[in-house]
Structure formats: structure tokens, C-alpha cells
Amino acid sequence: xxxxxxxxxxxxxxxxxxxxxxxxxxxxxxxxxxxxxxxxxxxxxxxxxxxxxxxxxxxxxxxxxxxxxxxxxxxxxxxxxxxxxxxxxxxxxxxxxxxxxxxxxxxxxxxxxxxxxxxxxxxxxxxxxxxxxxxxxxxxxxxxxxxxxxxxxxxxxxxxxxxxxxxxxxxxxxxxxxxxxxxxxxxxxxxxxxxxxxxxxxxxxxxxxxxxxxxxxxxxxxxxxxxxxxxxxxxxxxxxxxxxxxxxxxxxxxxxxxxxxxxxxxxxxxxxxxxxxxxxxxxxxxxx
Numbered sequence: 631x632x633x634x635x636x637x638x639x640x641x642x643x644x645x646x647x648x649x650x651x652x653x654x655x656x657x658x659x660x661x662x663x664x665x666x667x668x669x670x671x672x673x674x675x676x677x678x679x680x681x682x683x684x685x686x687x688x689x690x691x692x693x694x695x696x697x698x699x700x701x702x703x704x705x706x707x708x709x710x711x712x713x714x715x716x717x718x719x720x721x722x723x724x725x726x727x728x729x730x731x732x733x734x735x736x737x738x739x740x741x742x743x744x745x746x747x748x749x750x751x752x753x754x755x756x757x758x759x760x761x762x763x764x765x766x767x768x769x770x771x772x773x774x775x776x777x778x779x780x781x782x783x784x785x786x787x788x789x790x791x792x793x794x795x796x797x798x799x800x801x802x803x804x805x806x807x808x809x810x811x812x813x814x815x816x817x818x819x820x821x822x823x824x825x826x827x828x829x830x831x832x833x834x835x836x837x838x839x840x841x842x843x844x845x846x847x848x849x850x851x852x853x854x855x856x857x858x859x860x861x862x863x864x865x866x867x868x869x870x871x872x873x874x875x876x877x878x879x880x881x882x883x884x885x886x887x888x889x890x891x892x893x894x895x896x897x898x899x900x901x902x903x904x905x906x907x908x909x910x911x912x913x914x915x916x917x918x
Contacts, residue, residue, distance in 0.1 A: 631723040631731045632764055633738065636751035638719040639696065640684040643747035644668050647685075647699050667691060693718070699746065706741060715766075722766050731757035769827070780827045787832065790820060794836070798843040800850045800882060809847075810904045821911035830912070837907040844905055845895045846886035865894035 635641075648665055655661055671680050685695050700719060707714050712734065713724040723738070725731035735757055739750045758764055761772050763784075770783040782790075796802075797813050804812070852858045855876040862872035867890060875890045885891055901910065 631725060631735050631738075631757045632755065632766060633721045633723060633735075634751040634754035635719050635742070636749040636754075638748065639687050639692065641749055642685045642696070642699055643683060646747050647695060650698055650702060664691070664695070668695075699748075702746060703738075703742065706745075707738070717767060720767055722764075724760075725757075728757060728759070768824070782824055782827050782829050782832065786824075787836075791836065791839075794840050795843070798840065798847055800847045806851070814904075814906055817906055817908055818911055821908055821915060825912070825915045830909075833908040833912060837909055840907060841895075841897060841900055841905075842883075842886045844900055845891045846882045848895060849885055849891060850882050862890070862894050865899070867894050 644665070647668070648661060651664065652661055668685070669681060670686070671678055672686065673679075685692050696719065700716065700721075703721075704714075704716065707723065715722050715724075723731070723734060725734055735755065739752075739755075742748050742750055756764070760778070763770060765783040765785060768783060768786040770781045771778055772781055773779070793816060794813075797809065797816065849858070852861055858876035859872050862875060863869060867875070871890060875885075875888075878885060880888075897907075901907075
């Protein structure tokens with residue numbers, strides 16, 4: 631059971647949270663200070679808005695107060711004998727069967743909404759087999775050779791492709807130096823997070839598509855035929871072929887997929903120019 635809490639940080643009930651804290655915090659001044667923090671309000675633009683519920687995000691108290699509230703649910707699940715895993719407000723409950731998962735889903739939802747005064751997102755909460763598309767923190771799971779292994783969920787893959795497309799847009803007005811820094815930061819972070827997954831074939835496909843987009847951006851930046859001709863010559867293309875390619879009237883994307891640009895802006899040349907790919911980071915993280 632993949633349990634999703636709807637807008638958790640925005641819907642925490644202040645009275646319930648203070649009640650939970652008061653069980654263990656005996657110094658009333660601390661509880662009073664936290665209460666004032668919760669009810670301090672927020673500024674949206676130049677307007678002040680009261681905060682009657684929710685935990686202010688961005689400060690050091692936010693994750694602590696959230697965990698205090700969610701610890702109540704943890705203890706309830708332990709009391710019922712359920713196995714589960716939780717990271718922040720993302721939770722997965724492990725059940726013996728689909729019918730059992732549906733029954734637990736109904737009872738836990740009732741507890742969350744009636745006892746903790748939180749809201750369960752019924753559209754995103756789902757039950758199913760762990761190896762049949764269940765998504766948790768961007769991961770999916772599959773069984774291979776009798777062992778449960780990690781994979782990247784289809785939605786996560788789609789999000790990665792969408793982000794790379796955004797970073798390699800040919801008309802976003804970003805300088806190439808800034809583009810390189812953004813791509814490096816994003817790919818390094820993404821690969822660090824998903825380094826334990828088995829997705830080499832996926833990365834090879836994404837890298838191929840990503841390099842074609844880079845060639846498209848570079849080709850567009852050369853603009854004039856004379857500039858394209860000179861740069862192609864510098865990249866080792868014969869004059870006759872460079873002249874024909876420089877004066878071609880085909881679209882940027884189609885040109886980027888041609889053999890001439892693939893040779894001029896080879897994978898190695900792009901790497902030397904400072905454009906990494908996912909497989910580069912994967913290889914660094916899996917050095918023997």
C-alpha cells in the first residue's frame with residue numbers, strides 16, 4: 631500500500647500537534663514558543679496571511695514537527711503489527727495480500743482523518759504488488775533471479791527527459807557556460823540518487839537523445855552558413871561536405887541527427903567541450 635497524504639505540510643492540525651508534544655515536553659514555555667511559531671503567519675508578497683494550520687516550510691523546525699506528528703501514525707502501525715517504511719511523509723505499508731492491503735488502507739485512512747486530522751489523497755494512494763509499477767521515492771521494484779531489485783519508475787524517467795529537454799532548449803537564451811553548469815549539476819545529482827538501480831540500457835538511450843539535442847543547440851548557435859562552414863572545417867569535415875551541409879535548408883533537429891554533425895560533434899568532442907552524460911557519472915560511481 632502506497633499511502634499519500636494530501637498537502638501534508640499545509641494541513642497539520644496545530645491543536646493535535648501541540649497535544650502530542652505536551653505528552654513528553656513538560657516545560658510549558660517550550661510548547662508556548664512552538665505554538666507562537668506555528669501561528670506567526672506568513673507574508674505572501676506584501677500581504678500578511680494568518681496560519682491557522684500547517685507547518686511553515688524552510689525552517690529547521692519544519693521536519694522535526696512533521697516527524698513528531700507522523701510518529702503517531704508509526705506507533706499505530708507498529709501496535710497493529712504492520713510492516714512499513716517511511717521517509718518524511720512518504721510511506722509504504724507492506725501487506726500479505728491485495729485484499730489485506732485494501733482492508734488496511736480503509737482502516738488506516740479512517741485513523742489518519744479522524745484521529746490525526748490529516749487528509750489522505752485517495753487518488754494517489756494505491757494498493758498493488760510491489761513489482762507491478764508501485765512507485766516509492768521515484769523508485770520501482772522488480773524481482774530478478776529471486777532477488778528484489780531497484781529500478782527507476784516510468785514517471786521518474788519521463789520527468790528526467792522533460793528536465794533535460796528544458797536544459798537543452800535551443801531558444802531559452804541561456805549561455806553555453808551556464809547550460810553546461812546546469813546540466814552537470816542536474817545529472818550528477820540525479821545519478822547520485824539513482825546509482826543503485828539497474829538502468830544502463832535506459833541511460834544509453836537517454837544519452838543518445840540528449841547529445842542530439844546538444845548538437846541541435848550548437849548548430850543553431852552557428853547561425854550563418856559561413857560560420858557553420860568554418861566550424862565544420864575546424865571539426866575535421868572535408869570542405870566539399872562542409873559547404874553542402876552549411877547551406878542545407880533542413881531543420882535543426884533533422885540536421886542534428888545527420889552523420890556530418892555526429893562526426894563533427896562526436897561523443898568524445900562533446901565530452902571534451904564540457905558536456906557530460908549520465909553514463910559518465912554512472913561509470914565514475916561504479917569504478918571497481
